[in-house]
Amino acid sequence: MQIEGPNGAGKTSLLRIIAGFSQPDDGNVLFNMRNIKEDYDGYAQSLLFIGHKTGVNQQLTAYENVTHWLSVHGYTSTESEIYSLLGKLGLVGLEDVPVRTLSAGQQRRVALVRLWLNDAKLWILDEPFTALDKKGVAMLQSRFQQHLDKGGAILLTTHQDLTDTFASLQTLALEYRH
Amino acid sequence: MWKWLHPYAKAERAYQLCNTLLPYFAVVSVLCIVVGWVWGLAYAPADYQQKDSYRIIFIHVPSAILSMGAYSSMAIAAIIALVWQLRNAELAVIAIAPVGAAMTAIALITGSAWGKPMWGAWWVWDARLTSELILLFLYLGVLSLFHAFEDKKAGGKAACILAIVGVVNLPIIHFSVEWWNTLHQGATITKFDTSAIDPSMLWPLLINILGFAALVGALSLIRLKNEIVQVEKHRPWVRQLVSRG
């Protein structure tokens, strides 16, 4: 599901409401027909959220960030797997350097490694393709396809046109209303 | 002016200068300290009043003098760094600061350890010890200011400015504390008039002072080498040094 709309139409706040961070004025968010407020930790088990603020700590190295995120979300992974994933995302040689020395695009890629290391059903991604080169975008789209084939759901906002790449794409347009 | 100083502006030459000077400082400091301590502890006569507790003088006075000396040399390096924009002088300020702080800490510990038998309390708020404590704060201020900056160049400059501000304030602090309370005994050795202790104790004291001075020099040179390598990490001459070393 792609959410479209001009800047300021509330795309990001809609994502944050669905992820349970902000409270909607009225109405509520259901997951598996149950309000997420009732058992938020259970809902969080099958949720992966990557917003504008990627959640990557500046002082830690890329590798430390990934391992920390994994254990906070209850996953485990081996060092070699993380290094190979970081390498595939174009971060070779930058795995053990403090993240503050990386560029904004590279920092986003450190956050995107999580997509390969989790089995959450629902992905909520806020403009995942920003600051990614062609190869990165292609890798991300193939990962999305794998996730959809496994029956997962993706809710994302992007300015790219995804209609030809994903057959089952639905779009939701938001307009700006005072 | 100062033509001979210019080649040492380049980091590598400064690094080699440190390497050549270091052995001399090290040998002098080890020699003098060993001789000074043995002489002062074992052979110098006991003081008629304080008996053997006065032997702490052989490290209290040198470290107190050196804490002041290190601060002034740090301030001189800071002035050179800011006036002539000499990068290595900035590094020298950062190299000397921890050594000066260590000297001040030694002066404080030995001062209070000496004060316990003499005045009956571990810490007495008298003029000298208080200004020594404030000097320690100045040192730690320079160090924490430098480490607070991500970008080392800006940090170096800020530390130099603080060092200069500190050295201007030192006499003011000293006299205001002196006015606030004088309990400490008068200066045991002053450069000009005859000293208040007899020669048999004076010689080990002078050797110790020389030893401590050389020690401050040696430690500062070691730390300066570290600071230079830290700043020039990506330079090829450092890489050869590391692969060879």
Next chain:
Amino acid sequence: MHVSNSYWTLFCTVYKKDLTLAFRQRAEIVNPLLFFLIVITLFPLAIGPEPGLLARMAPGIIWVAALLSTMLGLDKIFRDDYMDGSLEQLIASPYPLSLAVLAKVAAHWTTAGLPMVIMAPVFALLMNLESQALGATLLTLLIGTPLLSFIGAIGAGLTVGLQKGGILMSLLVLPLYIPVLIFATSAIDTSIMSLAYSGQLAILGAMLAVAFVAAPIAISSALRVSVS
């Protein structure tokens, strides 16, 4: 892939992460301690070095200085994580937020409170505190500083999202610190008169137990409010 770790591993991960971060920026541990030392040296310079007077005022001065320097360190508990988004990731994790918050408060106490307890003899020395009061000072600080961290973390959680949160946080947190201050200083005073001070310690311990249970819940709801 999905091997759910136990609560204990989550506690350790968050705790270890905060400790590594604190040790990478060593200044954040040293600065509050230096502040504590300087505040302590100001008082004799202001009131004069007369030992008797200093000894009488020592408990109050040490504890007020402890209060103020804990406040200095409170801001950084959640500030960085809020800025780079790790706080959102913590909220969106399958583990209860109050557990992660407990780990963060424990990390803050280890880097701010514990050094203070270790340095307390030096401060007592500077204030010529009687030696028999040293034991009471150490005990009150040992029980009191975690309490200060817990209550302070509630203030930090509430104001992390605000721009000028620092001053506001101290206004919120200082009134909550007053009971801790009263019982701690009275414990030291009674020990100076070499009477039993276990009563005050028991009350401090009770407050700590309540804070241990209630504070994380309050902090996590404060964080959820700040993030939304």
Next chain:
Amino acid sequence: MQFESLSDFIAMGGYGFYVWLSYGSCAGIILGLLFSSLYENKKLKQEVKSQMAREERIKKAKELEAQV
């Protein structure tokens, strides 16, 4: 030699505790500073080596990419 025996020397006329405390702490601080500087030097050299290794890794990855 001012003292008759070693034990007198250590007792230091009854002030042994204070004298040895100050000399011990002085030696401790100096050696502490010396070893921390030498350790820092070793760590710096290690950092330069790992930076060179990192560049090696990047170069190798680029060559691999060039061939594929």
